[in-house]
Amino acid sequence: MLYSIHNVMKAEQVLRSKEVLFDTIPVPKEISADCGMAILVAAEDRQRVQTILGKNGIDSKGIYLRTYGRYEKEND
């Protein structure tokens, strides 16, 4: 979960350049009523992605793990 569509666009740019597989999806309604988008990555990539985004000044609002279609926030 990222703050604002600008951050999502920036994340796309950065992840593309690092060749990380990702998808851009609407923010799941169970997480937030935000009209924005979120970045979906493979679960095993999440730490790497967090690091890459952090290095590029992109703060995340949190990581949510999807299990059987349901999202749950991962504790830090």
Next chain:
Amino acid sequence: MTRLPRKTIYLDHAATSFPKPEKVKQAVMDHLEKYSASPGRSGHSLSLAASRSLFEARETIAAFFHVDDSRKVIFTRNVTESLNLAIYGMVREGDHVVTTSMEHNSVMRPLRNLEAKGMIQLTVVLSSPEGLPDIEGLALAVQSKNPRLLIVNHASNVTGTLVDLERITEIKGSACLLVDGAQTAGSIPIHLDSLDVDLFAFTGHKALQGPQGTGGLILKTGQEPLHPLMQGGTGSHSEFEQQPDFLPDRFESGTPNGCGFAGLAAGISAVEERGVTAIREHEIKLTQKLLEGVLPLDRIQVFGPKDPHKQTAVISIQVDGMSPSEVGFQLDREFGICVRTGLHCAPAAHRTIGTFPQGTVRISLGITNSMEDVEAAIGALQWIISR
């Protein structure tokens, strides 16, 4: 009366650039045809495509001005809005503002309004009759009044006089320096990473070759205590009825001019292809030729520095015995030459150079002009004064 069809010679680039590069028209059309959807709000692939287009425009502008983070580029609909945002957004009641006497009404009108309401006190430091700012005077005013804002244009829209921004940054003290880049963005190299400018206002539709309806305000740190002009929907934080704090959403409510900014990105790319330095050289040559042709003419008075290295490709003239609008009318009707006459929305500048209230004929050149265009203008003026 029959009039033979003839080529239009457009010499009003200081007002807006025309015609636009082919890729600009194409980019606008592409946007309208393929993905003129609602950016950042709808979540579908067209909306994403629109978001990406806007993001790329922001990144293009940031790279062009050497800005490290494109979040600091706030989109507006024109430089007037950028300046209004900067002025109304920064000042608080009781503040002091210092500016020069060569500013455009997009700076003077908000300032005079705030002054009349008793919100601010204003010090206007008189520039020279060529339009050069009084740097010592500005420094003194800054030292004694401790203003919130120091506002200067990078070049005058009436005389083209270039302002030495380096010097201004040296004397600004703790004031927030707002630069009006309306006349220079795209025709003079501007690197905001090496210039201590706090707020930089620019327009998309002049030398940056973009469509009308595009402009921006660039923030130096992104932490400036700037209030937004509008609040509204941003496609973020939607569960809250409060405007988000983060950039750029804080300052951009409502659906932006998506096709316009797609066009502006293409315009900047066209400018970069040619190179701002090469464009500057070209404009210096054209201005040199124009000055050489016009200065010796009887009955014509030229204003400004009369030196192409000290100004943009803008010159203001008066013809003895004729009003500026008469001259402009003849240039248009007899020769197809488009220039702007009158006060150019800058009565303060005309007062400074001594052309108030009649105004001047302003000839402004751009990347689409050639030596032939300049020769045509000189020939036309020769004909007009000989009648």
